[in-house]
Amino acid sequence: MKRLVSSALRGTGAPCPLSVASLPRLFSGPSVGVCFWPRRSAVVNDPAHGRHWRTAGQLWKQCRCAVELEVRHFSDHQPASGTAHARNIGVLVVDFDNTLTTGDTTVNLIAAVIAAAGQRLGGTPEEEDRLVQERMQVLRGAAEAYQAALDALIEDLISQFSTAKGKPEFDMGTVRNMCVKLSEHDRYWCQRTIDTGILKGARREDVEEAAVRGVTLWEGCLDVLGRARQKGWGVRVLSQNWSAHLIKSMLGDDAAIPEGKADAARDAILITSNELAYESEITTGDVTRVVECADDKGQVFDNMLLEEMSREGRDPHSLSVYIGDGPGDILPLLAADFGIVFNKNKTMGDILRTLCIEIKPLTEAPMDPKLQGDMPVLYETASWHDISVFLYGPGMNMPAQEPDPPISVPRVLIVAGSDSGGGAGIQADIKTCLMNGAFGCVAVTSLTFQNTQGIEGAHNVPTDAIEAQIDAVLSDIGANAVKTGMLPTAEVVELVARKVAEYKIESLVVDPVLVSTSGQSLAENDVGGAIREALMPLATVVTPNVPEAEALLGGRTIRSVDDMEVAARELHEFGPKYVLVKGGHLVSNAQKSSHSGLEVVDVLYDGNTILHLRQPAIMTGNTHGTGCTLASAIASELAKGASPCTAVENAKEYITDVLKSSKGIRTGRGAQQPLNHGSAIVDWGAQVRKPSVQLRDLRLYAVTDSRMNRKRNRSMTEAASLAISGGASIIQLREKAMPTQEFVTMARDVLAAARPRGVKVVINDRVDVALAVDADGVHVGQEDMPAADARRLLGKGKVLGVSAKTVEQAVKAEEDGADYVGAGAVFPTSTKESSVIGLEGLRDICSAVSIPVVAIGGVAADNALSTVLAGCKGVAVVSSLFDVGDPQASGRAILALVNLGLEKG
């Protein structure tokens, strides 16, 4: 128990049950590498002067000496227990309200007492009613006043503690001081409630019954506690709740309230909490106080640890775990070997940040707490399933009724202006995030009044309101990437830079919006300078168009790709990892004199290599919002884990598809017509058929084969995951003999593994299975369900692939609604009997249809390039991915060649 020493020293009030002199005796087992982050300051109670802190240097020295002895004695011993997955826990302590319950029970408890007291004390029904009304009124007033006082206190503490120091760093003294203030608040409000008399007049059973009816436990928490008890761990509930019996009635027969001092019993969940005082079985209105405040929690937890340490037969390697949700839990959270913050709310997040306490996802907790390092770290989760996996290992998941584990979602915070016309700004950004597989959150910087004719005006959001939005998002939801757009003032730019640093944002995409497409200024004059100085040094990618690059470089003129290269190099000097200078404006100018063969060249520079990203210009007036769209598509890709280069490539592919599909759509009367960001799923009657599958999804198309998986001892989900790691962006489940029920279950498992990674899953032949599991689509052959029927059954949003060996079959497939054609077998294959069409046949099919074609049959790393050069947009492979020892390496090799071919083509 790594932190026992520190927590024993930290004592916050009541005397420690073990004498100071006995402390060295406690270190009877190896916990090599004990770390003392609470440093030298410790506290003891001084009854003569009330509670105050004083340094306990002597205690420190004794403990230090004990630990050194311990380290010497045990450094040669390996831990005796623990398996690769399950943790070896000595004591598991859990807070009650909001940690085991889905809400706070205090108000329920009081309301239950009031209702019961009405019946018992009221006399006539009218008197009963009046009494209840009066007390409810008192309760409402008290609840509001309590919350307001708590909010004010927290705000005050945060500002006090964040301004008190120079460079913020973790300091146990600050934690203690904050807990003292929180404790004063808790004590005051406990007393104030007692003084109102509203807790008077109920029976124990009234309280239990009525309160329990209004309280729900988190799913799975009882299972976790029950298992811990069966394992013989010490399981404790430590709560500031006013009724231990309420807790007991919710936890059932496994729970016990120890008589007198908590004993070390291990066959029950022991509850340490307060209790309503009773006289002749009726509540008196008073509370018997055991755990009244944050300090008490710290003290009682310390005592629990000390009892555990002195317990006979204790495994000296066993660890302590504390799970709690709020500021009142901070001391035990820090004192435990593993402190788990459950369902962290904004207040808790703010406080932990102010105290410089690092918080990581629970899934990142090491097996050995020594690996946490010297500074305190807590772990967060919002799922008892995760806690179960943390304690018992992945093989010991919750029983079947447990909901699916939460799906992690790539998150992008967009800091930008609102476009009332819906075409650009945050409106474009959010649509783009969704279409690129990310979840977009926003901090709105300005409300612009605009439509297709231009910008009529803007109302800038006050800087503190922007800050509040950013904090609200980042303290709770977090962001894998931040994308900035319109930042109207230098002050806002500096704020964003500060927040990016404060929240340690990994990926930042800066779209330096200075002037709108229609020529209106969207930022004050000094914004360019602020972006250069404050934001660009933090940026992963900065995406100026030509006029923006000119403005950022102080009025330079950019007329050619060579000029763009120079600009990219100079902008890189300001510190971004990548500069993407977008060349669309040069084409718009050239367009005035020429109408054919134009291409757009964007210049990407990473400080070493200049890359030209070329594509044919798409002549359309529907370009409003393209800058925002490209930048947020890049941010979405980065949030999903793509490298900056891949992010830019994929984002360009998205914007190209959108631009092509948006030609001709019209909203208002002006020239600034918008894009159809959802063109892959929404068809507004534009000329181009909207694909349900993006081109990039088809580059490496994995088609599964159970026989090969069995041979290599891989489950279908494992095989699919390996293929995804190898770069597969779409997976087809091809099962010819699997019973339907098994197929459905397997498809659900694969979908659960693939979707969070942005990978589509389609079903071979079986439209019914695809519909049952809500797969991304279906692939049908010439002898399967006719393509037109499959399309009708699937609807427009789903992917439909059709096999073709001839031009006629391919053309018909397109007419019938296919999103892509699978053409093959291009080369001989032993996976399936299929006549070979060769590269020639593939080329004919590719030139006959406008939907993408993927090559299938005998495709491997040595021939993938030739298929792409013949015109296909990707390759579908079975054996090269699933009948090999290292599917990842094989997939990557094939994908690299496909990418090369697509670049050349």
Ligand SMILES: Cc1ncc(COP(=O)(O)OP(=O)(O)O)c(N)n1
């Ligand atoms: C991407 C892709 N292309 C072609 C096929 C072959 O499908 P089909 O003709 O239906 O033959 P079976 O796969 O059912 O044997 C495919 N599966 N995927």
Ligand SMILES: Cc1nc(C(=O)O)sc1CCOP(=O)(O)O
């Ligand atoms: C599933 C399938 N369909 C084909 C067709 O010709 O339509 S060839 C084929 C098997 C492809 O397997 P491998 O990548 O191992 O060669």
